[in-house]
Amino acid sequence: MKATRQLHDLGQSLWLDNITRTLLDDGTLARYISEDSVTGLTSNPSIFDAAIGDGDAYDACIHAKALAGLSGEKLFIELALEDLRRAADLFEPVFQRTAGVDGWVSMEVSPLLAQDSAGSIAAARQIHAAARRDNLFVKIPGTPEGIPAIEEAIFLGIPINVTLLFSCAHYLAAAEAYMRGIERRIDAKLDPRVGSVASLFISRWDVASNKQLPDELHNKLGIAVGQQTYRAYRELLDSPRWQKLAAAGARPQRLLWASTGTKDPAAPDTLYVSALAAPNTVNTLPEKTLQAFADHGRLEGVMAIDGGDADAVLARIGKAGVDVDALALKLQQEGAQAFVKSWQQLLQRIADKASALDDKAGGPALR
Numbered sequence: 001m002k003a004t005r006q007l008h009d010l011g012q013s014l015w016l017d018n019i020t021r022t023l024l025d026d027g028t029l030a031r032y033i034s035e036d037s038v039t040g041l042t043s044n045p046s047i048f049d050a051a052i053g054d055g056d057a058y059d060a061c062i063h064a065k066a067l068a069g070l071s072g073e074k075l076f077i078e079l080a081l082e083d084l085r086r087a088a089d090l091f092e093p094v095f096q097r098t099a100g101v102d103g104w105v106s107m108e109v110s111p112l113l114a115q116d117s118a119g120s121i122a123a124a125r126q127i128h129a130a131a132r133r134d135n136l137f138v139k140i141p142g143t144p145e146g147i148p149a150i151e152e153a154i155f156l157g158i159p160i161n162v163t164l165l166f167s168c169a170h171y172l173a174a175a176e177a178y179m180r181g182i183e184r185r186i187d188a189k190l191d192p193r194v195g196s197v198a199s200l201f202i203s204r205w206d207v208a209s210n211k212q213l214p215d216e217l218h219n220k221l222g223i224a225v226g227q228q229t230y231r232a233y234r235e236l237l238d239s240p241r242w243q244k245l246a247a248a249g250a251r252p253q254r255l256l257w258a259s260t261g262t263k264d265p266a267a268p269d270t271l272y273v274s275a276l277a278a279p280n281t282v283n284t285l286p287e288k289t290l291q292a293f294a295d296h297g298r299l300e301g302v303m304a305i306d307g308g309d310a311d312a313v314l315a316r317i318g319k320a321g322v323d324v325d326a327l328a329l330k331l332q333q334e335g336a337q338a339f340v341k342s343w344q345q346l347l348q349r350i351a352d353k354a355s356a357l358d359d360k361a362g363g364p365a366l367r
Contacts, residue, residue: 002035002036002037002294003293003294003296003297003298003299004036004037004038004290004293004294004297005037006299007037007273007277007283007293007299008037008039010277010278010279010299010302011279011280012277012278012279012280012281012282012283013039013040013102013254013281013282013283014036014037014038014039014040014282014283014285014290015038015039015040015041015042015104015256015282015283015284015285016029016032016038016040016041016042016284016285016287016290017041017042017047017258017260017261017284017285017286017287018041018043018047018286018287019041019043019047019048019051019083019084019087019105020050020051020054020057020083021051021057021058021083022051022055022057024083024086024087024090025057029041029087029090030090032290033090033091033094035294036290036294038290039091039094039102039103040091040094040102040103040104040105040282040284041087041091041104041105041106042105042106042139042161042199042258042284043080043083043084043105043106043107043108044108044139044163044339044342045108045111045339045342045343045346046338046339046342048076048079048080048346049342049345049346049349052079052346052349052350052353053349058079058353059353059357061079061082062075062079062350062353062354062357063354063357063358063361065078065079065354066354066357066358067358071351071354072347072350072351073110073347075350075354076346076347076350077126077127077130078130079350080107081107081127081130081131084105084106084107084131084133084136085131085132085133085136087105088104088105088131088133088135088136089133091103091104091105091135092135095134095135100134100135100193100195100251101195101251101254103135104135104136104137104159104161104195104197105133105135105136105137106136106137106138106139106161107127107131107136107137107138107139108138108139108163108339109123109124109127109138109139109140110123110343111141111336111339111340111342111343112340112343114141114143114145114146114164114336114339114340115143115145116145117145117146117148117149117152118149120140120145120146120149120153121149121152121153121156123138124138124140124149124153124156124158124160125153125156125158128158128159134159135159135195136159137159137160137161137195137196137197138153138158138159138160138161139160139161139162139163139199140153140160140161140162140163141162141163141164141332141335141336141339142162142163142164142165142170142171142173142174142198142332143164143332143336146162146164147173147174147176147177148177150162150174150177150178150181151177151178151180151181151184152181153181154177154178154180154181154182154185154194154196155181155184155185155188157185157190157191157194158194159194159195159196160178160194160195160196161196161197161199161256162174162177162178162196162197162198162199162253163199163258164199164201164332164335164336164339165198165199165200165201165332166200166201166204166205166225166328166331166332166335167225167229167324167325167328168225168228168229168232169325169328170200170328170332171198171200171229171232171233171255172232172236174198174253175198175233175236175253178196178198178253179241179242179245179253181194182194182245182250183245186245186248186250191249192245192248192249192250192251193249193250193251194250194251195251196253196254197253197254197255197256197282198253198254198255198256199256199257199258199284200225200226200229200255200256200257200258201258201259201331201335202222202223202225202226202257202258202259202260202272202276203222203259203260203261203262203263203272204222204259204331204335205221205222205225205327205331206218206219206220206221206222206263206264207263207264208327208330208331209221209317209322209327210264212320212321212322213317213320213322214320217313217316217317217320218264218266218267219262219264219267219271220313220317221313221314221317221322221324222272223272223275223276223313224309224310224313224314224317225310225314225324226257226275226276226303227303227304227307227308227309227310228307228310228311228314229255230255230278230281230303230305230307231305231306231307231310233255233281234305237252237280252280254280254281254282255280255281255282256281256282256283256284257272257276257281257282257283257284258284260272260273260276260283260284260285260286260289261285261286261288261289262289269288269289269292270289270292270293270296270297270298272289273285273289273293273297274297274298274299274300275303276303277299277300277301277302277303278302278303279302
């Protein structure tokens with residue numbers, strides 16, 4: 001049995017951390033679903049920037065939409081949602097079979113709104129309405145300004161993927177926002193079943209800290225933060241507050257492992273997948289990591305619900321000079337800035353392609 005199937009049978013959802021039109025057109029995504037137990041998909045501005053810049057798969061569509069008068073963010077959203085609707089339809093059988101627990105795709109609000117609560121809410125409503133798919137998450141970053149937007153979006157019944165979480169404290173803030181949104185829905189006599197995941201980024205911890213740590217602590221910090229957060233997740237699900245919501249029909253906001261591709265060439269290419277095996281969670285895998293785990297991955301046990309050795313490892317890392325709390329803040333801020341950069345590159349790439357395609361067609365340049 002493939003290791004990917006073993007994880008699926010354990011109760012962990014494997015989602016592809018990628019989308020391209022080519023993956024949809026040539027049947028690769030369908031093959032990942034049928035052969036590698038992939039049951040969902042995530043996207044972000046960096047993924048779409050790479051997809052649109054690689055080859056000509058999007059050229060005809062960009063040209064047609066530009067001729068129709070679309071540009072900038074509006075053109076991109078239509079372009080992205082075309083792909084995501086197709087992917088959502090591929091995952092629809094999973095979504096139906098699991099009663100909405102699994103089978104999701106994700107679309108991010110503009111990263112320029114990371115510090116704009118009202119703008120994030122408006123963008124989430126727009127994307128949710130335009131998608132016309134029940135199994136599409138809108139991604140909102142779990143920044144301090146994003147937390148109120150997450151609560152309000154959940155209250156409005158918009159499924160939310162909370163992104164850019166780096167610490168246990170970040171996760172708990174997102175979980176609180178989710179529960180407040182559900183509690184408000186119950187008070188308003190609305191359906192409490194609103195899908196959500198909380199995405200904790202893993203590998204960036206180690207990229208940022210390895211150079212400050214002795215060799216024996218390399219690639220330990222991300223996993224330790226994951227273990228600590230998994231303990232908090234399980235404790236929250238056992239809490240009286242959550243049990244009351246569950247009794248009213250609410251669904252858990254599942255913990256999702258993001259950024260699980262190995263960045264250190266000296267480490268195993270399936271390091272984070274094996275270490276983060278846990279039921280009732282999601283792991284979003286870059287394509288190379290999915291292929292590697294399907295080929296030679298091994299399931300080496302299940303995460304301990306008590307956090308395992310996370311506290312001891314974090315204490316050693318702190319003694320070695322890494323301020324984990326300060327680094328969490330830095331990583332979230334840098335992550336938001338990186339998505340802004342990718343967003344700007346993406347919109348510029350689309351504008352450049354639209355102009356070049358228009359010139360090639362012999363029409364007046366659309367600028």
